[in-house]
Amino acid sequence: GQQLNQSPQSMFIQEGEDVSMNCTSSSIFNTWLWYKQDPGEGPVLLIALYKAGELTSNGRLTAQFGITRKDSFLNISASIPSDVGIYFCAGLNYGGSQGNLIFGKGTKLSVKP
Amino acid sequence: NAGVTQTPKFQVLKTGQSMTLQCAQDMNHNSMYWYRQDPGMGLRLIYYSASEGTTDKGEVPNGYNVSRLNKREFSLRLESAAPSQTSVYFCASSQNRGTATFSYNSPLHFGNGTRLTVT
Numbered sequence: 001g002q003q004l005n006q007s008p009q010s011m012f013i014q015e016g017e018d019v020s021m022n023c024t025s026s027s028i029f030n031t032w033l034w035y036k037q038d039p040g041e042g043p044v045l046l047i048a049l050y051k052a053g054e055l056t057s058n059g060r061l062t063a064q065f066g067i068t069r070k071d072s073f074l075n076i077s078a079s080i081p082s083d084v085g086i087y088f089c090a091g092l093n094y095g096g097s098q099g100n101l102i103f104g105k106g107t108k109l110s111v112k113p
Numbered sequence: 114n115a116g117v118t119q120t121p122k123f124q125v126l127k128t129g130q131s132m133t134l135q136c137a138q139d140m141n142h143n144s145m146y147w148y149r150q151d152p153g154m155g156l157r158l159i160y161y162s163a164s165e166g167t168t169d170k171g172e173v174p175n176g177y178n179v180s181r182l183n184k185r186e187f188s189l190r191l192e193s194a195a196p197s198q199t200s201v202y203f204c205a206s207s208q209n210r211g212t213a214t215f216s217y218n219s220p221l222h223f224g225n226g227t228r229l230t231v232t
Contacts, residue, residue: 006155033220042117042203042223043156088155101221105155 003027006089006104012112013083019076021087021107029091029102032065032072037086037106046087047074084109115139117224119204125230126194134189134227136204144209145187146171146221147179149200156203162187163209194231202227 006023013019023032031050035043047058049065049072056063060077072091076083089104120135138145146161148171158171162181176198178190187206191198205221 035223041225042205043221044223045220048220101158103156105153 004089004091004102004104006107008107009105010108010110012110013079014112015080017079019079019083019109020073021089022071022073023089023091023104024071025091025102026070027091027093028069029093030069031092032063033090033092033101034061034063034072034074035088035090037088039085043088079109081111084111117204117206117222119202119224119227121227122225123228125232126191127232128195130194131190131192132194133191134202134204134229135186136188136224137186138204138206138222139185140206140208140222141184142206142208142222143184144207145181146205146207147177147187147189148203148205149173150203150226151200159189159202191229194229196231198229199231200229202229 004023004025033048034046036046037043046061047056047063049056049063052065052069053067054065063074065072072089086106086108088106090101092101117138143164147159148156149159150156157173159173159177160168160171160179162168165181165184168179168181180188203226204224207221
């Protein structure tokens with residue numbers, strides 16, 4: 001079946017640093033979504049991308065829908081402590097009467113000790 | 114607005130016991146979903162309900178049943194719990210049109226999860 005490869009699996013950040021993560025797939029997706037999950041809570045939508053090549057920002061977050069439709073990137077600029085959590089990408093591929101939403105395995109962001 | 118509300122937040126079961134996880138949404142969404150989240154596995158779809166009165170299997174449906182009680186409520190039942198069902202369970206909803214399972218213009222809204230341990 002379809003799979004998303006999300007990387008890195010985890011990373012440590014120091015306040016003020018920029019952060020980058022990405023998702024890749026061998027399949028084409030129609031929509032890319034980025035979610036953040038805080039401890040003890042459900043994922044919350046950060047950014048939705050609907051067109052190949054689209055670049056969308058939400059505050060310090062910027063995400064791009066890859067031109068090949070097989071990848072997406074999320075960047076966080078000038079990270080702050082509340083950025084820690086797990087970030088999930090999700091790809092949506094719909095056709096016919098059903099859609100198929102696939103989640104990546106997540107990138108865990110922690111603060112550098 | 115509460116959004117998506119799940120109960121209970123925590124539950125411990127013994128192998129073979131049964132229980133029902135409850136989920137309700139107040140956003141008038143058509144579609145509802147149950148996911149499980151395991152370490153290193155991301156989110157996997159168990160069952161979904163594209164609209165009131167319909168339910169369909171997702172990626173990992175074995176050992177579960179669901180009921181779309183009305184537009185607001187979608188419950189997940191474990192008839193005979195097994196240790197492999199130890200997980201965090203998330204309910205989600207979205208507003209979809211037509212017969213599409215997911216709508217590109219209405220991403221999922223998640224509840225805060227139910228942490229289930231089966232011993």
